Amino acid sequence: MAELNAIELDDVVKEYLSHGEVVQAVKGITLGIAEGEFFSLLGPSGCGKTTTMRMIAGFEDPSRGVVRLHGNDVTDVPPNKRDVNMVFQSYALFPHMSVWDNVAFGLKQRKVAQPEIRQRVGEMLEIVDLTGREKRRPREMSGGQQQRVALARALVNKPRALLLDEPLGALDLKLRQAMQIELKRIQREVGITFVYVTHDQGEALTMSDRIAVMNDGLVEQLGGPREIYERPATTFVAGFIGTSNLLAGTATGGVLSIGGGQVLVEQDGQVSVTVRPEKITISTEKPDGDVSVVPGTVAEVVYLGTYTSYAVSLADGAEITVFQQNALDSTTTAERGDPVWLSWRAQHSYAIGS
Amino acid sequence: MKRLTPYLLALPSWMWLAIFLVVPMAAMASVSLQTGNAIDGFAMTFSVSNYTDAISRYSTQFLRSLLYGGLATVAMLIIGYPVAYWIAFKGGTRKSVYLFLLLLPFFVSFVLRTISWGFLLADDGVLFGPLKSWGLLAPEFHVLATTFAVVGGLTYNFLPFMILPIYVALERVDPRVIEAAYDLYATRLSAFRRVVLPLSLPGVFAGVLMTFVPATADPVNAQILGGTANTMIGNIIQTEYLTNLNYPTASALSFTLMAVLLVGIFIYARALGTENVLEAVAQ
Numbered sequence: 001m002a003e004l005n006a007i008e009l010d011d012v013v014k015e016y017l018s019h020g021e022v023v024q025a026v027k028g029i030t031l032g033i034a035e036g037e038f039f040s041l042l043g044p045s046g047c048g049k050t051t052t053m054r055m056i057a058g059f060e061d062p063s064r065g066v067v068r069l070h071g072n073d074v075t076d077v078p079p080n081k082r083d084v085n086m087v088f089q090s091y092a093l094f095p096h097m098s099v100w101d102n103v104a105f106g107l108k109q110r111k112v113a114q115p116e117i118r119q120r121v122g123e124m125l126e127i128v129d130l131t132g133r134e135k136r137r138p139r140e141m142s143g144g145q146q147q148r149v150a151l152a153r154a155l156v157n158k159p160r161a162l163l164l165d166e167p168l169g170a171l172d173l174k175l176r177q178a179m180q181i182e183l184k185r186i187q188r189e190v191g192i193t194f195v196y197v198t199h200d201q202g203e204a205l206t207m208s209d210r211i212a213v214m215n216d217g218l219v220e221q222l223g224g225p226r227e228i229y230e231r232p233a234t235t236f237v238a239g240f241i242g243t244s245n246l247l248a249g250t251a252t253g254g255v256l257s258i259g260g261g262q263v264l265v266e267q268d269g270q271v272s273v274t275v276r277p278e279k280i281t282i283s284t285e286k287p288d289g290d291v292s293v294v295p296g297t298v299a300e301v302v303y304l305g306t307y308t309s310y311a312v313s314l315a316d317g318a319e320i321t322v323f324q325q326n327a328l329d330s331t332t333t334a335e336r337g338d339p340v341w342l343s344w345r346a347q348h349s350y351a352i353g354s
Numbered sequence: 355m356k357r358l359t360p361y362l363l364a365l366p367s368w369m370w371l372a373i374f375l376v377v378p379m380a381a382m383a384s385v386s387l388q389t390g391n392a393i394d395g396f397a398m399t400f401s402v403s404n405y406t407d408a409i410s411r412y413s414t415q416f417l418r419s420l421l422y423g424g425l426a427t428v429a430m431l432i433i434g435y436p437v438a439y440w441i442a443f444k445g446g447t448r449k450s451v452y453l454f455l456l457l458l459p460f461f462v463s464f465v466l467r468t469i470s471w472g473f474l475l476a477d478d479g480v481l482f483g484p485l486k487s488w489g490l491l492a493p494e495f496h497v498l499a500t501t502f503a504v505v506g507g508l509t510y511n512f513l514p515f516m517i518l519p520i521y522v523a524l525e526r527v528d529p530r531v532i533e534a535a536y537d538l539y540a541t542r543l544s545a546f547r548r549v550v551l552p553l554s555l556p557g558v559f560a561g562v563l564m565t566f567v568p569a570t571a572d573p574v575n576a577q578i579l580g581g582t583a584n585t586m587i588g589n590i591i592q593t594e595y596l597t598n599l600n601y602p603t604a605s606a607l608s609f610t611l612m613a614v615l616l617v618g619i620f621i622y623a624r625a626l627g628t629e630n631v632l633e634a635v636a637q
Binding site: 080081089105154 | 549
């Protein structure tokens with residue numbers, strides 16, 4: 001028997017009327033999220049990721065398609081009857097209630113016995129490190145603390161899945177990074193399926209088991225962080241996740257000629273390949289061996305601490321970005337205007353669909 | 355000089371308050387302790403009996419005013435809350451139109467509106483006249499000069515002052531907070547009871563304040579829509595002042611009314627938990 005997915009979307013479409021015109025926010029998404037998985041919906045704003053999540057939560061009715069939670073069709077089930085909980089973008093804490101009452105809200109609504117509520121709320125506040133702050137009001141707390149109250153308020157119900165809508169968006173960088181690690185720890189601890197909506201690719205790569213990269217109401221690519229980063233399936237994914245160099249042209253005999261250089265490719269004809277900046281070696285002498293080699297001129301050098309970013313202009317006017325680690329033995333220190341050679345191994349060029 | 359600027363800017367309003375509020379109040383306070391008559395003049399005698407006499411003589415009207423004001427406030431709350439809720443959550447893009455409709459009656463004078471209610475409710479008026487001649491209503495049926503007419507008039511006249519503050523409070527409730535309640539298994543009723551209603555209480559508080567106080571003190575509705583058995587304290591004050599020229603009694607009654615209302619408001623604020631209310635307002 002195949003293992004049941006925690007969440008399944010079957011060709012889900014969401015249309016709405018805007019100024020008399022039908023607009024498709026989600027254009028048909030099919031995906032399965034496994035039990036206990038940390039799953040991210042990643043994409044730019046307006047790509048339909050939040051709408052998708054709201055359909056899982058029950059706040060939006062799909063125009064077509066089926067939403068299943070643990071095998072049960074819940075397409076027409078209202079949010080208060082779904083065994084999933086949500087952490088809202090702005091937390092949406094109850095401003096008139098104490099931290100304790102916020103966290104206990106769901107259990108009270110489910111008529112859980114008082115002693116059990118006390119025990120579970122207490123335990124949950126301990127997990128999110130808020131013990132001793134039970135009587136505070138949300139607005140007396142910092143953003144990071146409110147964030148943890150929101151998390152506790154949802155998790156205390158032991159939902160079968162937790163939906164998080166850009167929960168770290170309002171925090172500053174340092175706190176965001178700390179919370180990413182914290183979220184991952186909590187997810188491991190409670191073992192609940194997390195569905196995480198974000199436009200921040202770094203966040204998605206850091207925490208997720210799998211990522212669905214969305215664009216314009218569709219899933220562009222579905223895979224693990226490494227797969228999505230290393231083997232982007234489309235131009236959009238290559239451009240959206242990290243920095244990447246896109247090289248296109250007509251290849252003959254396994255070689256794509258570009259700007260006076262040669263890029264090794266797997267197939268002939270019209271091809272587009274992408275190369276990550278950190279896979280490229282920059283050198284002042286032409287390298288030997290079975291590698292792609294392209295000559296160019298350094299147009300810009302930006303020192304970024306752990307690495308240096310070079311912008312290298314090719315003979316045909318194209319520009320390639322190269323990241324070089326500032327390691328102990330780093331010898332190449334090309335200056336602006338220097339002629340250089342760029343090289344990378346054949347397996348680091350990925351042919352992508354358009 | 356720079357540090358004084360805010361105070362200088364506030365000076366005109368302080369002056370206004372001093373001249374048109376503090377001075378008349380002080381004058382009235384002084385009059386309320388004087389004795390005499392309109393012909394021979396009044397003299398300050400620090401006569402506290404003005405107060406005790408007035409209160410014992412008009413205690414019926416005092417209590418009636420509080421009752422009518424209270425009844426009208428409850429009626430306004432029951433009618434006004436759903437209206438405010440509907441405009442705030444279901445008004446969509448037409449909210450401002452509905453709010454404008456709500457304020458439209460204010461373009462007609464308060465007294466005139468009440469008089470037209472008098473016409474409507476008259477024993478043989480446009481409404482009851484035909485119904486009586488067709489035999490649908492008993493000839494002795496009447497609404498005018500009853501408690502119902504006065505409380506109804508107060509309710510009608512002050513309703514917008516109840517709706518507007520509640521609307522403002524409801525409007526400010528983050529829809530995502532309501533969604534969060536549904537997400538946490540709340541039914542529509544419990545989401546309203548546990549989240550929407552508590553968050554709208556500052557508006558209810560303001561609405562009650564803005565309607566109960568003027569409704570209790572109002573002389574117009576009782577005068578136009580009520581009979582001799584519906585006299586309110588506002589009518590008494592008016593009569594004592596303008597007809598009997600008994601300024602001390604009228605002043606004493608005014609101050610007593612003010613004190614009663616202030617104490618009432620204070621108790622009401624305490625009962626509702628001012629801290630909670632102020633906190634919610636601060637959100």
